[in-house]
Amino acid sequence: MKKVLNIAIDGPAGAGKSTIARLLAQKLGILYLDTGAMYRAIGLKALRTGTDMRSETDMGRLLGQTSLDIRFADGCQQVLLDGEDVSQAIRTPDVSRAASDVSALPVVRLRLVALQRRIAAEQDLVLDGRDIGTYVLPQARYKFFLTADVHERARRRLLDLRARGDRDTTLEQVLEDVIYRDRQDSERKMAPLRQADDAILLDSTGQSIEETIESVLAIIGQGQHE
Numbered sequence: 568m569k570k571v572l573n574i575a576i577d578g579p580a581g582a583g584k585s586t587i588a589r590l591l592a593q594k595l596g597i598l599y600l601d602t603g604a605m606y607r608a609i610g611l612k613a614l615r616t617g618t619d620m621r622s623e624t625d626m627g628r629l630l631g632q633t634s635l636d637i638r639f640a641d642g643c644q645q646v647l648l649d650g651e652d653v654s655q656a657i658r659t660p661d662v663s664r665a666a667s668d669v670s671a672l673p674v675v676r677l678r679l680v681a682l683q684r685r686i687a688a689e690q691d692l693v694l695d696g697r698d699i700g701t702y703v704l705p706q707a708r709y710k711f712f713l714t715a716d717v718h719e720r721a722r723r724r725l726l727d728l729r730a731r732g733d734r735d736t737t738l739e740q741v742l743e744d745v746i747y748r749d750r751q752d753s754e755r756k757m758a759p760l761r762q763a764d765d766a767i768l769l770d771s772t773g774q775s776i777e778e779t780i781e782s783v784l785a786i787i788g789q790g791q792h793e
């Protein structure tokens with residue numbers, strides 16, 4: 568089997584994982600897989616159908632009636648939920664929370680982890696998420712755990728939302744959401760958010776994206792990944 572290069576970037580919401588992962592993938596000329604987008608798509612479907620997000624049985628039934636595909640177009644990930652491209656629709660505060668809720672259920676995680684492993688086995692990837700280094704791909708060549716002060720993470724998330732045209736959500740609401748998700752993602756039973764023992768911890772508080780990416784590239788540059 569071909570040996571692939573997988574780079575895991577885990578950490579809490581708003582730590583800058585997706586920006587760093589995207590830039591890193593571009594620099595290395597490989598794809599970036601946003602695993603949170605998968606949980607968001609399932610959260611979106613649960614919201615749309617009014618499914619009880621705490622019920623393993625109801626969510627299992629919903630998954631049985633759901634097709635989820637990931638496609639890459641010009642290097643960009645598209646998320647197809649029952650054939651519909653939901654890549655934009657999954658970027659709302661309601662869906663963030665729903666994604667965290669549904670991600671606590673083993674029935675959801677097992678399905679999505681299987682998809683993530685299948686994609687990662689086929690190609691070189693930078694993946695971001697919560698459990699990539701601890702659970703999905705414990706053998707990943709490089710593992711990073713990216714974090715930052717909670718207030719800074721909330722401010723970054725708000726800027727993201729503003730850039731997407733959201734004028735209504737307030738900083739207080741984003742902060743509350745980030746705290747809610749940090750807690751739920753870290754306290755769930757299956758594959759909680761946690762730094763892998765062999766992951767490199769990066770704290771991006773007060774750092775620019777360029778500074779963080781330089782730290783990552785310096786570490787990868789020391790490795791033998793070619």
Ligand code: DC
Binds near residue numbers: 603667695748
């Ligand atoms: O990275 P994100 O904000 O798009 O993730 C949305 C939610 O999905 C997050 O609060 C927890 C869940 N998630 C997860 O449990 N495991 C992952 N690998 C990625 C995301």
